[in-house]
Structures are given as structure tokens and as C-alpha cells.
Amino acid sequence: MKSARTRRLVESGIAVALSAALGLVKVYQLPQGGSITAGSMVPVFYLSLRWGARTGVVAGALLGLVNFVLEPVFVHPAQFLLDYPLAFGVLGVAGLFRKLPWLGVVAGGAGRFLSHYVSGVVFFAQYAPRGTSPWVYSAVYNGSYMLPEVVVSVVLTLLVLRALPAPEGL
Numbered sequence: 001m002k003s004a005r006t007r008r009l010v011e012s013g014i015a016v017a018l019s020a021a022l023g024l025v026k027v028y029q030l031p032q033g034g035s036i037t038a039g040s041m042v043p044v045f046y047l048s049l050r051w052g053a054r055t056g057v058v059a060g061a062l063l064g065l066v067n068f069v070l071e072p073v074f075v076h077p078a079q080f081l082l083d084y085p086l087a088f089g090v091l092g093v094a095g096l097f098r099k100l101p102w103l104g105v106v107a108g109g110a111g112r113f114l115s116h117y118v119s120g121v122v123f124f125a126q127y128a129p130r131g132t133s134p135w136v137y138s139a140v141y142n143g144s145y146m147l148p149e150v151v152v153s154v155v156l157t158l159l160v161l162r163a164l165p166a167p168e169g170l
Contacts, residue, residue: 008051012059015043020066032127033073033083034116034145039156041091041112041149045105046160048095056092056108064088079123087115105157109150116142 023040044063048056064084074080090111097104120138128137 008055011047011051012055012062015047015059016063016066018043019063020070023067024070028145028148030141030145032124032141033071034142036145036148036152039152041105041109041153042156042160044088044091045094045101045108045153045157046164048092048108049098049101049104049157049161051095052098053092053095056095057089058092060091060108061085061089063091075123079119082115082119082123087112087119090115101157101161102154105154106150109146109153113142113146113150116146 019040019042022038022043023035025038025040026035027037029035044056044060047059064087067088068074068080068084073083091108093111094101094104094108097107117138120142121134124138125134127141128134
């Protein structure tokens with residue numbers, strides 16, 4: 001029992017560190033934040049599929065805090081919660097779809113998109129071009145990097161799952 005807990009803790013730390021490092025490798029970055037990375041969500045998705053949603057949510061929330069330290073954008077406490085611990089913590093819901101890992105990755109990515117979307121509508125509407133609805137602007141802006149990021153994550157997570165030991169429960 002203690003050995004499994006220690007292993008989960010160590011794997012969580014490695015996943016957060018690896019995700020943060022991969023997040024610094026930007027394939028494309030938008031001007032007001034958000035980027036397509038070298039698969040930065042994959043370690044948290046793998047961890048979630050291996051150890052379950054609770055472990056994935058905690059690791060994702062920690063990743064959000066690390067991302068804030070690395071590239072802080074703060075305009076309001078609610079924006080901080082939406083864009084960092086909540087947006088990355090929701091990646092852990094992938095662990096609820098252990099039998100259909102691709103669906104878990106899509107669900108986690110969709111949750112992250114939704115969190116950034118709400119933040120964009122509420123806190124970053126001033127960046128919308130004149131005459132453009134903040135709802136539409138936030139959807140297009142956040143979708144422009146989250147959709148490719150999720151596609152990359154689905155492909156890479158499935159490849160990692162084939163290459164590494166099967167997560168528990170699969």
C-alpha cells in the first residue's frame with residue numbers, strides 16, 4: 001500500500017515537471033496567451049488514465065500553478081482560478097474514461113477549453129475586435145489553439161499508452 005502511494009506521488013511529480021517542460025516548447029503561440037505545444041498535456045492524461053481522475057485532477061491543478069509561476073497572467077482572482085488550477089485540473093477527468101482513453105483526452109481538453117472560454121468572455125473581452133461578440137471571440141481565440149492541442153494530445157497519448165505499461169484498470 002505505501003509503495004503504491006509513493007509510486008503515485010513520484011509519477012505525479014514527474015508528470016507535472018514533464019508537462020511544464022513540454023509546455024515551454026511552443027509550436028505556435030498566440031499574442032494574448034495560449035499556445036500549441038509539444039504535447040504538454042500528455043503526461044497528465046497518462047497519469048490520469050493510469051491512476052484515476054483524483055490523481056489526475058490534483059496533478060493538473062498543480063501543473064496550472066506551475067504554469068502560472070512560469071508565465072503569470074493575473075487580472076482577477078476568478079480569472080486566475082479559471083485559467084490555471086481549474087483549466088489544468090480538469091485534464092484529470094480523463095481518468096473517468098479509462099476504457100476509452102481517446103474520449104478521456106477529448107473530455108479533459110474540452111473541459112480546459114471551457115474554462116479558458118469563460119475566462120476569455122468575462123476577463124478578456126476588450127481584446128475582441130470592434131463589433132465582435134466576446135462569446136464568439138473567446139470561442140475562436142481559445143479554439144484556435146485548444147483544438148490542435150487536443151488532436152496532438154489524443155495521438156500522442158494513444159502512442160504512449162501503446163509504448164508504456166498498461167494503466168491499471170485497462
